[in-house]
Amino acid sequence: MELFDILGPIMIGPSSSHTAGAARIGKISRILLGEKPVEAKVHLHGSFAETGIGHGTNLAIIGGLLGMNPDDLRIPFAFEEAEKEGLRFCFDTVELRDVHPNTAVLELTGEKGGHLTIQACSIGGGAIEVTALDGYEVSFTGNYNTLVIRNQDEFGTLAGVTTILSQFHINVGNMSLHRNKRGGDALMIIETDQHIKPSQVAFLGELPGIRAITYYDKEDEEYGFTLHR
Amino acid sequence: MDLRSIAEILEESRSTGLPFWEVILHYDMDERQVSREESMAKMLITWQAMQDAADAYTGTRRSVSGLVGGDGMRMRQYQLRGKSLCGGYVGDVMAEALSMAESNACMRRIVAAPTAGACGVLPAVLLPLTRYAELTQRQILEAFYVASGVGVVIARNAGISGAAGGCQAEIGTASAMAAAALVQLRGGTDQMIAHAVAIALANLMGLVCDPVAGLVEIPCVKRNVIGAMNAVSAADMALAGIESKIPVDEVIEAMGEVGRHMPVEYRETAQGGLANTPTGRAVKEKLLGSNSSAK
Ligand code: SF4
Numbered sequence: 001m002e003l004f005d006i007l008g009p010i011m012i013g014p015s016s017s018h019t020a021g022a023a024r025i026g027k028i029s030r031i032l033l034g035e036k037p038v039e040a041k042v043h044l045h046g047s048f049a050e051t052g053i054g055h056g057t058n059l060a061i062i063g064g065l066l067g068m069n070p071d072d073l074r075i076p077f078a079f080e081e082a083e084k085e086g087l088r089f090c091f092d093t094v095e096l097r098d099v100h101p102n103t104a105v106l107e108l109t110g111e112k113g114g115h116l117t118i119q120a121c122s123i124g125g126g127a128i129e130v131t132a133l134d135g136y137e138v139s140f141t142g143n144y145n146t147l148v149i150r151n152q153d154e155f156g157t158l159a160g161v162t163t164i165l166s167q168f169h170i171n172v173g174n175m176s177l178h179r180n181k182r183g184g185d186a187l188m189i190i191e192t193d194q195h196i197k198p199s200q201v202a203f204l205g206e207l208p209g210i211r212a213i214t215y216y217d218k219e220d221e222e223y224g225f226t227l228h229r
Numbered sequence: 230m231d232l233r234s235i236a237e238i239l240e241e242s243r244s245t246g247l248p249f250w251e252v253i254l255h256y257d258m259d260e261r262q263v264s265r266e267e268s269m270a271k272m273l274i275t276w277q278a279m280q281d282a283a284d285a286y287t288g289t290r291r292s293v294s295g296l297v298g299g300d301g302m303r304m305r306q307y308q309l310r311g312k313s314l315c316g317g318y319v320g321d322v323m324a325e326a327l328s329m330a331e332s333n334a335c336m337r338r339i340v341a342a343p344t345a346g347a348c349g350v351l352p353a354v355l356l357p358l359t360r361y362a363e364l365t366q367r368q369i370l371e372a373f374y375v376a377s378g379v380g381v382v383i384a385r386n387a388g389i390s391g392a393a394g395g396c397q398a399e400i401g402t403a404s405a406m407a408a409a410a411l412v413q414l415r416g417g418t419d420q421m422i423a424h425a426v427a428i429a430l431a432n433l434m435g436l437v438c439d440p441v442a443g444l445v446e447i448p449c450v451k452r453n454v455i456g457a458m459n460a461v462s463a464a465d466m467a468l469a470g471i472e473s474k475i476p477v478d479e480v481i482e483a484m485g486e487v488g489r490h491m492p493v494e495y496r497e498t499a500q501g502g503l504a505n506t507p508t509g510r511a512v513k514e515k516l517l518g519s520n521s522s523a524k
Pocket residue numbers: 346347390391395396397399400437438439440444445446447448449450452497
């Protein structure tokens with residue numbers, strides 16, 4: 001446990017789980033979409049649904065989608081900012097099974113037409129976990145640099161990625177593979193200790209079988225991006 | 230050095246000759262793999278953010294529910310009229326605790342310490358002290374190390390969330406951290422820091438978490454005041470040489486035990502205590518009504 005988990009985070013109130021965590025969910029969703037969102041359907045579950053409005057959860061999620069960090073002074077005015085930025089949004093409540101009480105599902109459309117459906121929960125103290133991406137069950141926190149790779153589920157793709165990463169001297173902390181059916185589309189989540197340079201991400205994107213690659217940088221969230229083939 | 234207990238910090242301090250605060254500084258350097266300068270720079274940013282948060286308070290904003298806002302300013306004006314029973318430093322502590330906790334409820338920028346709900350306690354005892362005593366920035370940072378180290382030990386052994394351990398875990402921990410910071414700033418010994426933490430925690434033990442309508446507003450804003458006042462009295466007792474007869478680490482354990490046995494109604498679920506009063510329930514009904522119309 002870090003000292004600054006106790007003295008911090010510096011955040012817009014009132015709740016680290018319902019406000020700061022919600023802003024982080026919005027922000028990571030924007031990065032994983034890989035482009036500026038123009039439309040967002042947000043579904044709130046459990047405690048987010050019950051006390052979300054009182055905690056500004058809705059404002060925080062929209063603020064995050066606009067690129068705001070949990071300490072951004074514009075969060076209370078996120079709806080006005082959304083109008084300026086051309087982000088259309090709506091909220092409703094859902095009942096999901098077997099999920100954390102502070103869970104949100106976001107259906108996003110980007111300015112270039114990309115889509116992303118993401119499910120994430122706020123697990124306390126401003127920390128979050130992404131639990132589903134486009135129908136794949138996943139689990140990552142955004143506390144590490146994270147590569148989200150969409151690939152053809154074929155022989156050698158995984159080995160190719162890990163080999164290149166080790167050549168770049170990048171240590172894989174966690175990784176997981178998700179697929180719908182054998183030989184179909186697959187999703188790879190790789191969390192790394194080291195920072196990955198844009199040129200290195202682009203190089204990985206050139207590997208055979210890879211359809212898209214999104215990089216989320218924990219230090220410099222602005223730096224996340226997506227490459228499509 | 231892993232901050233498992235207060236006793237461990239005291240032992241480390243004795244064996245290395247480092248003061249309490251520096252033991253904690255070394256913990257941060259190890260934990261985050263940063264230099265002494267980097268660690269202190271981050272602590273300074275935290276202190277700056279607290280001061281900025283206090284400066285931003287105007288008393289004009291209301292919370293999303295409309296239930297909270299303006300009381301910090303009310304207290305400040307009353308204090309200025311010179312009628313306050315506490316007066317002086319302690320009167321200012323009350324005003325600051327209300328202001329900061331309100332700022333949190335009204336979506337201003339704050340520093341969670343250890344949680345957002347309890348964010349008013351630590352700044353409430355520190356900010357006024359800078360007006361009543363000559364303090365260097367360095368001294369304040371030292372006090373922050375002491376406070377956050379104490380917070381880590383409590384988080385490890387008992388928990389700091391209302392959902393896990395009731396309000397004693399949130400406001401109680403904030404109060405213990407603030408008491409420790411005060412003893413440090415007044416030049417107390419390591420033993421006095423330990424006693425202040427023990428007294429502060431013991432005196433808020435059993436406090437339930439019962440937020441009306443599940444929002445960090447009622448009773449949270451005013452609970453920051455008792456957390457801060459309790460910290461001041463615990464620090465003064467410890468500095469006077471009064472000891473906690475139960476050693477601090479045992480008090481922390483006991484607080485954890487009380488939290489674990491606390492019925493779920495009193496752990497942030499908004500089903501018991503003030504949340505479950507007729508008025509508390511009516512507030513919730515009204516908000517839920519406006520929630521669905523806002524959809
Ligand atoms: S009552 Fe609950 S929500 Fe309010 S300050 Fe205490 S622990 Fe936090």
